[in-house]
Amino acid sequence: MRQIVILSGKGGTGKTTLTAALAHLAFNDIELVLADADVDAANLEILLKPELLEKHSFEGGFKAEIDTENCNGCGRCFDVCRYDAVIPPTSNQEPSKYRIDRISCEGCNSCLHQCPVNAISSHRTTAGKWFQSRSLYGPLFHAEMKAGEENSGKLVSIVKNAAIELGEKNGCMLLIVDGPPGIGCPVIAAAAGADLAVISTEPGVSAIHDLSRILRTVKHFGITPAVCINRSDINPTKTIEIEAFCLTENIILLGRIPYDDSVTEAMSKGMPVTAFDPETPASVSIKDIWEILSALP
Numbered sequence: 001m002r003q004i005v006i007l008s009g010k011g012g013t014g015k016t017t018l019t020a021a022l023a024h025l026a027f028n029d030i031e032l033v034l035a036d037a038d039v040d041a042a043n044l045e046i047l048l049k050p051e052l053l054e055k056h057s058f059e060g061g062f063k064a065e066i067d068t069e070n071c072n073g074c075g076r077c078f079d080v081c082r083y084d085a086v087i088p089p090t091s092n093q094e095p096s097k098y099r100i101d102r103i104s105c106e107g108c109n110s111c112l113h114q115c116p117v118n119a120i121s122s123h124r125t126t127a128g129k130w131f132q133s134r135s136l137y138g139p140l141f142h143a144e145m146k147a148g149e150e151n152s153g154k155l156v157s158i159v160k161n162a163a164i165e166l167g168e169k170n171g172c173m174l175l176i177v178d179g180p181p182g183i184g185c186p187v188i189a190a191a192a193g194a195d196l197a198v199i200s201t202e203p204g205v206s207a208i209h210d211l212s213r214i215l216r217t218v219k220h221f222g223i224t225p226a227v228c229i230n231r232s233d234i235n236p237t238k239t240i241e242i243e244a245f246c247l248t249e250n251i252i253l254l255g256r257i258p259y260d261d262s263v264t265e266a267m268s269k270g271m272p273v274t275a276f277d278p279e280t281p282a283s284v285s286i287k288d289i290w291e292i293l294s295a296l297p
Contacts, residue, residue: 001167003175004293005037005194007218009210011181013200014230017263018286019178020047020272025290027137032174033167034135036142037156037190039128044178049270050133050140058158060127060149062107064100070119071098077111077120086111103147125149130159132166139166153185160190183217196296197223198254202230203238208245215251225251226296228289232256254292257285 006019016038026032036044064085066077077098078086085104089097100111102125112120127149133140141163143155160177167175179190191197197218201211211227218225227246232239239256246253258281266276274283 003194004196005177005179005191006198007179008181008200009214013202015200021274021286023137024272024275030173032138033163033172034140035160035163035177038180039143039145039155042142048135050135052133054132056130058128060125062122063102063105063125067119072117076114080110080114153189156186156189194223197225199227203235226254228254230257231259233258254289
């Protein structure tokens with residue numbers, strides 16, 4: 001099964017819009033499976049409106065908890081916490097009412113080991129959920145990470161591996177992954193094993209810098225990169241700079257996608273732009289990009 005991951009050096013470059021449109025176009029040609037690996041801000045489901053089939057809990061790290069009945073109010077936990085996660089009692093509370101701010105707690109267990117009366121315990125948290133759904137264009141795996149939780153890279157791996165497992169079981173020919181922005185652990189987890197990384201960029205001031213970062217990342221892991229320029233006509237000079245950069249670096253240039261109000265209209269209706277209006281300038285450009293992508297080895 002071929003794997004294409006959609007990435008960007010920063011957020012807001014149109015990854016999800018492009019992913020949804022490619023899913024719509026690819027579905028007409030081959031059987032595919034989809035994964036939204038941007039688990040901290042998943043929104044592919046907004047454009048695909050899937051039917052939820054399964055829901056699973058995702059366990060995160062450990063968090064401390066103070067048993068106020070046994071706490072003697074010594075404050076040792078407050079003294080040793082490096083993350084300001086221990087909240088001291090207010091003036092109207094009993095002296096022993098120390099509490100843990102679960103968002104700030106890093107699970108280091110320093111307070112647990114320093115408590116003289118063993119009033120502190122540590123428990124694994126539910127950090128989020130992941131889902132299997134049915135969209136118009138194939139199975140969709142996506143997730144929801146709770147605010148302040150960690151291990152989003154692990155959750156990305158779970159979502160993607162579930163998509164691969166079902167895709168191989170069903171004989172799907174293609175996995176399209178809507179990746180997270182940036183170059184961190186979630187991006188690495190989303191890109192792992194991909195055959196091609198489609199990098200969505202736009203002609204902003206930091207375009208070359210952001211593009212260079214994500215290109216170094218995917219090349220480090222031996223993934224072939226290809227670039228498309230979204231909203232290409234808002235700054236023609238920068239667009240030409242990006243194209244020249246790709247030519248110099250021997251990067252596949254998939255094409256330009258012009259600024260198009262129909263993209264916003266399609267998003268407001270919860271549809272891929274290519275399904276909303278196949279003849280709009282953005283849709284025509286994305287169709288050309290899909291033809292190039294489908295012809296690549």
